[in-house]
Amino acid sequence: MRVTETWYLTLSAVLFAIGFVGVLVRRNPLVMFMSLELMLNAVNVSFVAFANKLDDIAGQTAVFFVLVVAAAEVVVGLSIVVAVMRRRPSMTADDLRSLKG
């Protein structure tokens, strides 16, 4: 049984869906954050799969960018989440709604 691109893409889609549902249903900001990372990496998987299939380095390059940007985003996002949690430990994402229109 050969592992084809379809496998990778299926894995990517499943991971992405899990991440997406996680973002939607969980209220803990930290968990939502992890779900978000899951979605990003799901996309990375698909990028690598396509790069391999199409024999194009551009996909892998994109992955590097995503990794770097994700790392930066984690730094900013996590520090915000930590700052908020430190102030109100029982915090959920739904409580952060002061931008309500």
Added chain:
Amino acid sequence: MLEAAWLIPAFPLAGFALLVAFGRRLGDPVAGWLATLASAAAFVSTLVVFAGLVGEESESRFFIQHLFTWVAAGSFSVDAGLLVDPLAVTMCLFITGVGTLIHLYSIGYMHGDRNYSKFFVYLNLFVFSMLVLVLGDNMLLTFLGWEGVGACSYLLISFWFTSEANATAGKKAFVTNRVGDFGFMLAMFLLFHEIGSIRYADILTRAGTLSTFAATLAVVLLLLAAAGKSAQLPLYVWLPDAMAGPTPVSALIHAATMVTSGVFLLTRLNPVLAEADVWSRGLVAWIGAGTALFAATVALAQNDIKKVLAYSTVSQLGYLFLAVGVGGYVAAIFHMVTHAFFKALLFLGSGSVIHGMHDEQDMRRMGGLYKFMPITGFTFIVGWLAIAGVFPFSGFWSKDEILLYAWNADNIGGKGLWLVGIVTAVLTAFYMTRQVILTFFGRTRFYDATGAEISEAWSVRIDAVRQEMTAAEVARDKAAEAVDKANADVVKRSEALEAARGEVRQANAAVATSNPADEGHDKLVKTLDKAVKAVPKAEQALAKATDGVAAAEAGVVTATDELDAAVARLDELKARQPALPPLMVTARTPAPDVSEVADHLPASYEHRQEYHPHESPATMTMPLVVLAVLAALGGLLNLPFTSRLKVLEHWLEPSLFGHEAELGASAATKWVLAALALAGAVAAIVVSFRVYLRGRVRPEAIEKPVFAHAWYVDDSYADFFGGPGRRLFDLAAWFDRTIVDGAVRGTATVLSVAGRRLRVAQPGFVRAYATFIGFGTVLVMAWFLVGRLYLRQ
């Protein structure tokens, strides 16, 4: 040397900037000297440029100095550049020359004013604006100067803004001028549309390509602009009110320079006038002639020394329009220059009079001032002879030239224009003679009691009599009281007499009944004696009391008489009119009779007896002397005898492009016309002497109320704009409030309502946003997929 042209406006601008920054610190009089220096430097620069222009060949006396690109918008661009040609330089020469003299004069005139340096800030800014106006090489730059002088005029008219009247006069000037500015702008747009440029170099050379209709329309619009700035019918109303400003301002702005800018504009654009239909030029001439005559009649009956000059200015400006209308551009510029000399002289002279008279402007309060201020008086007389057109003073030559061109202009009713012109000239000589006589000759009416003072003295006197009357009333009441008292006394005394008599009777009876042998008999007899003796005493007292009644009654009669006399005196005083000064005076008018109330005149009258009118300081008289020389000799600029003597005409030739009207009149006609004008002026002076110096004719025969009220033009404007006009403005205001503001407010309302609706989409839940993004992405992808699969096929 022509390259120095930029220095001409630069100096006043620098003076303005310096004075804005340091004026207050420099103070009185250094700030004034600095401003004068800036203006004088501009004059010197003008002389340099003038010399440079003289050095050029006649054909190449048209020099444009490019300074910088001012406006660049697509194919439309405006440069800030200076156009140096004989016309501009002539204007610059008298703007800076007369301007410098007026600056110098102001140093003395404004001495001690609270806002001394501010005055010179405005003055320098004005000179700068005026120079930009005449030197600008395109219409927009001229318009910049045009608005600049308007703003300065506003600021200077209402310079003493704490008085309501001055502030109103400033506003009136500004608003009236806006009407004219509207014409300027439309003319500028029209010329740009037709010629594709607003540079004079293009307009002047390509005016020939204008259609007659466009040129005529442009002339009418320019006439509107010029009528506003140069105070012609029907927009003249601001100029007489503008006399509220300090006198040097009246001289600089409202006599010598700013008001000539309308004439300058028409002369500058003479090729456009040449292309226009002949009736539009006739309109210019007839408006000028009408204004000249109208203002001259009004000047006949003004009593304010500056108002006479103001209407005289309006009248002389009418002459300039008349000259432009009939194509006598040289005559117009000639008269403009000589008028700048003698009208500035007259205004500054009147300022000197006002200064020496403790701010008195009413000519009825002047008279006989020649002996107090000989320099002012002498120079004023030179100005008078010049404006009256007496040979050989400057006004004679320039006015004659205009009349000659008017006579020549047959296609627009030249003979009629000439007639109006000559009547105006006669009136001018008449009212100016009146002014000179009332101001400088005859009795010195300055010391006379004023009407207000006499009225006050009379009311004081009436009050005194009224007090006497009150006192008499009190005395009468007192006397009546005394009568009552005396009567009561009589009653008391007669009762006492009765009592005494009763006692006698009692005593008698007692004596009769008693036995003489008794012990008490002697005592009773004694009592009787005493009672009998008391009776005459009581009788005497009664008689005295009765006399007292008579005396008291006599007192009542006297007091009543006194009261009656006082009432009669009061009635008599009230019935008599106090001898107030007359409303119209001549040199022969006697002083109002104040002998009856001499003791009651208020303190202001006493103060005035100790004050004497005095000559002004040298900074004020020096400009007068210089201007007097110029006013006397200004005619040398353009003597009509031989072609070589017509200096101004040859000089201005390059600016006129051959559009100067051809004179067809023969030499004999010229001599006759000149002689007629001179005879008219002399006759007017003689008649004026008879009326105002000799008092042979009552002034009421000449100073009609309709003249004094300026033919009720101002009142009619007020009535119109207060009545039907007001409703029109209300309508416009309503339109603005409801339709224009409504549209603006409606836009705001729509946006705010939409915003309120859209707010709902922003719940603030992060997860909700994620849902939107997620499903949005799905939708977008679906759209692309569907597009790929179906729509592209």
